[in-house]
Amino acid sequence: MxxxxxxxxxxxxxxxxxxxxxxxxxxxxxxxxxxxxxxxxxxxxxxxxxxxxxxxxxxxxxxxxxxxxxxxxxxxxxxxxxxxxxxxxxxxxGYQPPWGMLTGIRPVRKVLDQLEQGFAPEQVCQTLQEQYLISDQKMQLALQTALIQKKILPHSPKQIGLYISIPFCPTRCSYCSFVSHSIQSAKNLIPAYIAKLCEEIAILGTLIRKYQLSVQSIYIGGGTPTAISAQQLSSIMQTIQENIDLCQVQEYTVEAGRADTITKEKLQVIRQMQADRISINPQTLQDAVLQKIGRCHTAQQVIDAYQLARQLGFDNINMDLIAGLPSDTYEGFADTLRKVIALHPDSITVHTLTLKRSADLYGSKQNTEISIVEKMAALSAQILPKSNYQPYYLYRQKNTIGNLENVGYAKPGKENIYNILIMDDRQTILGAGCGASSKIICQDNIVRVMNYKFPYEYISRFSQLMEKKIQIETELEKLA
Ligand code: SF4
The missing domain is CATH 3.30.160 (Double Stranded RNA Binding Domain)
Known part of the structure; x- marks a missing residue:
């Protein structure tokens, strides 16, 4: 040391x-x-x-x-x-941190708090900049995001979000820190996992009906939900359809994630089961970088998957990018950004690379320089609004390069409600599947109930997990 x-x-x-x-x-x-x-x-x-x-x-x-x-x-x-x-x-x-001395992960929350107290946007910026020494560019980014979020945040405690976890991927990306298991190694577990997941969805459905909650958004994430077969995905989505009143759902997302998992059959299942938003995540459109991070697909496969989804009628597609990937350059990132904008997805989320302990790359010296990642983030903030993508959600993670932020940009009306609400800690979220957590918001008190982290634990200790649902039920009663 x-x-x-x-x-x-x-x-x-x-x-x-x-x-x-x-x-x-x-x-x-x-x-x-x-x-x-x-x-x-x-x-x-x-x-x-x-x-x-x-x-x-x-x-x-x-x-x-x-x-x-x-x-x-x-x-x-x-x-x-x-x-x-x-x-x-x-x-x-000699370093000028763009977010100044603000270290929290939710700068937008600070802006929203002051706006809700009745301060004018200019006053909010002045106060926060004086207090935290935030740069003009980041202050504007936080303000614009807050103003868009203010219109979307819910008012009823009975409106909730539902998260379903499918923690499998074709292979593991080198920067990944999620609980995600390769399809190959988890092959034998998957049928039992899906059976338990469907059981849990049905239990949550019962609680939702019992306490007269309304599901505003559903998010099927992972992992890569499209890594499982079309039939398996269909059985999970069918269970959702049978247990949740989809008429009240304003947004239903399936993270299609990696291009190497997307097929016409799976996209058709997603549409038939009434999900209206998918995320196809290139991370980069530089083939050499894709190879370096272990994505096992090419840039062209991403473009093909995107075009297939459009042909099948998807009209709300998000694409995720990462600034600061190993071996990527400023020029490479700029080229990716231009190509993605040319595809006209409905939203583009720009993350800055985060390396947590569980990532294969953790501790390696392959990181892109902070100044270059800052330039990548600044380029996104500069050119995306010019193409009609406005920032609507923003959070910072610990261990991101340069303490930078992840920003969701969307065309008007295509903002992802789930992303905003999960960050804001104002809406109850019920989670199903391993690694998922439920968060019940009760009169300023937040109760979190975690599911087991790994699929084998989730399957073998399912009955113990369901005992924990009693705690969820006790909290949900308070929302009634
Ligand atoms: S696709 Fe996503 S969840 Fe899966 S290994 Fe890669 S980064 Fe992790």
Missing amino acids: NYALIFKGHDFAYEVQAIAKIFIPGVRFQLCRDDEIPTAENQIVTAINAERIDINILMHGKCLNDSCQCPEENAQQEYLLCRMLYQSLQLLT
Whole structure:
């Protein structure tokens, strides 16, 4: 460990670490309290006493000190300490973080909160920029997103979302951190998994009817739901049709995901079963990059799958891209973006690469430089609105390159309700299948119930899992 964070006289270790990570990403800090002696050569000391707040940084042979009078209030002490640290690190590194000192994953929530308190958009921007030192470009992105979301957010606690998990993929992509199993290795488990999944959907259907809830959106995700056979997909969707009142559903998505799983037969099943939105995710249209990340399909296969879906009448298609994939370049990303726009999908979601511990690529040095990923994200924000795609949902994940964001852009009226609501934590979501979670929103209280993570556990411990549904039912009663 080459970096130590030393805390003296305060408990803001988490907040200080979050600020330090913006400038020094991907390292594990040595954490030392008060009199503990650090061994790392680069040291950041943050200290608070009754009179002063002090910052002392020794980094790569450079030294920087700052101090100010200590305010009485705890929250102000925390804010001032973080701001001083942020500005000192900015001076030392020369890096201007686009989101400023905002470290949370939901910047749009902050904008919405203030808009709902009656502040004008300009006032909201001014306050947040002063407080968090956010760049003009990111502030505008968050504001535009919030204004679109404000029109879509639900008002009735009885409107819910339904998530169905199909955690299988043809092969595992090297950057993936989802619970996803290759079709080949999970082949024997799949029939039993589908049987249990259908059972769980039926149980949820009973609860939905009992408590007179209305399902606003359905999302079948994974994994890659189209990795299973057309018959298997059909049996799951049939169960949904039998147990959920689809007349009330405003949006029904099936993540078709990888082009190498999409066939005419599966697309026909999706349409017959009344899903109206699919996602075909190229991630990139550069063949060399696709190969590098283990996608096992070509750019042309993505285009063919997209055109097939259009021919079959799908009029709401999303395409996902990732900025910062290993071996991709700015020019490659720009070329992908241009080609995807030329296909005219209804929405385009631009993610920035996130490498979590469970990803094969985690810890490798194959990451694209932060400045290039920032340019990729900036290009998306610049050219997508010019092609009539407006930002409608935005969130940041920990471990994204450069602390950047994932943004959904959509043509007017094609915003994905489910994505907005899951991020906003304002709508109850019931989940079925392994890795899925249910989130019940009850008068500002959020109760989460997790399903088992792996298919074999989900199948073998299904009866125990169903006992947990009692907890869901207790919470749903409160919505009645
Ligand atoms: S298709 Fe998606 S879920 Fe499946 S392995 Fe690739 S990234 Fe993971």
